[in-house]
Amino acid sequence: MPENITHWAAQVRAGDTRAISRAITAIENSDARAEDLLRELFPFTGRAYLVGITGAPGTGKSTLVDKLAAHYRARGKTVGIIAVDPTSPYTGGAVLGDRIRMQRHATDSGIFIRSMATRGFFGGLARATADAALVLDAAGKQVVLIETVGVGQDEIDVVRLAECTLVLVVPGLGDDVQNMKAGLMEVADIFVLNKAEREGADRLEQQLQAMLELAPSLSHVNDGGHGWTPPIIRTTATEGKGIAELADAIETFHERRERSGEQRAKILEYWKQRLVLLLEGQLLGRALGGDGRRVLESLASEVAERRKNPYTAVRELLSRAGL
Numbered sequence: 001m002p003e004n005i006t007h008w009a010a011q012v013r014a015g016d017t018r019a020i021s022r023a024i025t026a027i028e029n030s031d032a033r034a035e036d037l038l039r040e041l042f043p044f045t046g047r048a049y050l051v052g053i054t055g056a057p058g059t060g061k062s063t064l065v066d067k068l069a070a071h072y073r074a075r076g077k078t079v080g081i082i083a084v085d086p087t088s089p090y091t092g093g094a095v096l097g098d099r100i101r102m103q104r105h106a107t108d109s110g111i112f113i114r115s116m117a118t119r120g121f122f123g124g125l126a127r128a129t130a131d132a133a134l135v136l137d138a139a140g141k142q143v144v145l146i147e148t149v150g151v152g153q154d155e156i157d158v159v160r161l162a163e164c165t166l167v168l169v170v171p172g173l174g175d176d177v178q179n180m181k182a183g184l185m186e187v188a189d190i191f192v193l194n195k196a197e198r199e200g201a202d203r204l205e206q207q208l209q210a211m212l213e214l215a216p217s218l219s220h221v222n223d224g225g226h227g228w229t230p231p232i233i234r235t236t237a238t239e240g241k242g243i244a245e246l247a248d249a250i251e252t253f254h255e256r257r258e259r260s261g262e263q264r265a266k267i268l269e270y271w272k273q274r275l276v277l278l279l280e281g282q283l284l285g286r287a288l289g290g291d292g293r294r295v296l297e298s299l300a301s302e303v304a305e306r307r308k309n310p311y312t313a314v315r316e317l318l319s320r321a322g323l
Helices: 003-013 017-028 032-044 061-074 129-138 152-161 175-180 201-214 243-260 262-287 292-304 310-320
Strands: 049-055 079-085 111-117 143-147 164-169 190-193 220-223 226-228 232-234
Touching: 003 017, 003 032, 003 129, 017 032, 017 111, 017 129, 032 129, 049 061, 049 152, 061 079, 061 143, 061 164, 061 243, 079 129, 111 129, 129 143, 129 152, 152 262, 164 243, 190 201, 190 243, 201 232, 226 243, 232 243, 243 262, 262 310, 292 310
Parallel strands: 049 143, 049 164, 079 111, 079 143, 164 190, 190 232
Antiparallel strands: 220 226
């Protein structure tokens, strides 16, 4: 391992903000040094608790994350925040810039905030989010909050990464339609009924409760024969109401999952999926190395014109990579 990588990793582990920022930037930019750095950091990960926050745009995710982070800091816990935003069509960067919204934490060394762009990746999470979470884990952040874009049913990728997933709903955003989005509803470990002071909050909570009773598949985490039914926590994030109750629900879920063995099972399943994705990336890199991209374009042209079938084209790419 080059000495500079070892030193860089030591700085990250010491919680150096600049070193952490450089590490995440290297990951986002597919810098050749990023993989070596992650290799060095990986043995020091696995201690942070990852919480995913998802929901439709306008549900108040950023405000909730801000208040939840402040609550954890008041309890003496260090916090990492990854806010995944849509990509700017002009710069390729994150459009919304959640760090601006959380400016009051800027001088707190116990909180690290990073906005990341999706860069066109569907599923609500930036490609680099998982590795960024590893960096924050290695840097000693005890809780990592991952706020996703908020694109509805496609937002399920957060479940693979997070150990606890919060799904935000609010009154007045087409409540009946929200409740029909089973793809999003099924990822919830905890429902957060935000902006609970609004008219229609009671009706929305009743709808959610009815949905939970009618769909046993939404109950999970087997604990001695007793499933975990996602609770509905009311919050008014702008005023900090319900945040303590939400943090307690997250802790209860964590304890239940540890006790039932579900936590370990989920981690194993996550790394199986992650290894396959890493393998795909490595194989793709080998297949498209050198003049591979030119060959890919040529083969795509042949397939589009029906002069070659796609299966033969893929075999040719694999053959070029020695596979």
